[in-house]
Amino acid sequence: MNDVIPTLSAAQLDAADPLAAFRQEFHIPPGPDGQPCAYLCGNSLGLQPKAARAAVEQEFDAWERLGVEGHFHGTSPWMHYHETLAAGSAALVGARPIEVVVMNNLTVNLHLLLVSFYRPTATRYKILMEGGAFPSDQYAIESQARLHGLDPAEVIVELVPRPGEHTLRTEDIEATIKELGDSLATVLIGGVNYYTGQAFDMVAITRAGHAVGALVGFDLAHAAGNLEMHLHDWDVDFACWCSYKYLNSGPGGASGVFVHERFAHRPDLVRLAGWWGHDPSDRFQMKKGFRPMAGAAGWQLSNAQIFPMAIHRASLDLVERAGGMAALRRKSEQLTAYLEARIHELGLPTSQLEIITPTDPAQRGCQLSILVHQRGRELFDYLASQGIIADWREPNVIRLAPVPLYNSFEDVRRVTEAIREFTATSAH
Known part of the structure; x- marks a missing residue:
């Protein structure tokens, strides 16, 4: 499945996702435009399940x-x-x-x-x-x-x-x-x-x-x-x-x-x-x-x-209800592979942006740590302005964690498109 992920669109992947409905079980914080943000910070604090209050x-x-x-x-x-x-x-x-x-x-x-x-x-x-x-x-x-x-x-x-x-x-x-x-x-x-x-x-x-x-x-x-x-x-x-x-x-x-x-x-x-x-x-x-x-x-x-x-x-x-860790892990590997593939598609040199998380799925969870060698904090702030919640770690690492219970492939697409926009702007 991971081999074909780069050839499919985010919409196609979300439509085929057996866990997609679980996103509705969580409160997704709004972004600056009032629409649900792309929350890729579950490795720091997970979102609130709607069942928690009851x-x-x-x-x-x-x-x-x-x-x-x-x-x-x-x-x-x-x-x-x-x-x-x-x-x-x-x-x-x-x-x-x-x-x-x-x-x-x-x-x-x-x-x-x-x-x-x-x-x-x-x-x-x-x-x-x-x-x-x-x-x-x-x-x-x-x-x-x-x-x-x-x-x-x-x-x-x-x-x-x-x-x-x-x-x-x-x-x-x-x-x-x-x-x-x-x-x-x-x-x-x-x-x-x-x-x-x-x-x-x-x-x-x-x-x-x-x-x-x-x-x-x-x-x-x-x-x-x-x-x-x-x-x-x-x-x-x-x-x-x-x-x-x-x-x-x-x-x-x-x-x-x-x-x-x-x-x-x-x-x-x-x-x-x-x-x-x-x-x-x-x-x-x-x-x-x-x-x-x-x-x-x-x-x-x-x-x-x-x-x-x-x-x-x-x-x-x-x-x-989601099928336990085996089911979550299957989607996790797909989400993370999609994120990795789309970052590589940007074609940015490692002197500008470098993934330091292992490429082998067996050696990582649902997190990619990106070492940003140029204007890292500015990129992080730009992502936030676009309704994308990531995690900043000194001196220059952005951690992105697509969590299988509530993140979508569309969330991942939004993140990588925002990176593309920022790097295109900063190149001029």
């Missing part, structure tokens, strides 16, 4: 009518609300329900997981991450090293591309892991790099990490709702993700956590404890002595965030 209103109604009894009565009692998200979250990342839980926010969960899965010793203390990771990951790992009395500069090993390249090679990641050997305690890499849009080979990385005795985890902020994953089968140890990007669950939306089933019945694992992670059979007896719930739920700290979770449940329902 989902939250249902919980407002329960709070109004039931007060504290809403924990035990009503349509979705709050006491067990997180359990209603388990099946959808498991399907999202290729896990078993016992391996996932929705709680807190992303960086909080990253810290909670590192407390358990970064346990340095005198000889095994290194932690591997990609250079240029999102700042929260860098800060979290730095502070975790300091919590153990270690110098981050001596503990953290950063992967960087080869000279003249923008992305990492899998063989270089594997080689670094092998070189670190039994000094490596933990691997923590983003499933998709936020800046370049590169999707990493999580299977190969996990296999390499385990081969030297390290634990392997992933920050899936840019992968959840974007890539089709099979975390259980890939043998990943731990992972976490946010829900406000490709999962359209609102700013600051609740985060997801994956902990492999082999750790499900390990109460001996060091962790930070809170009462919502305690065995529910005697949680309300208020006794000392923490006994964690089985599975990922045993990492919970506090009561469920009902209102953000209600939005998240509405979003997960949309993913399921």
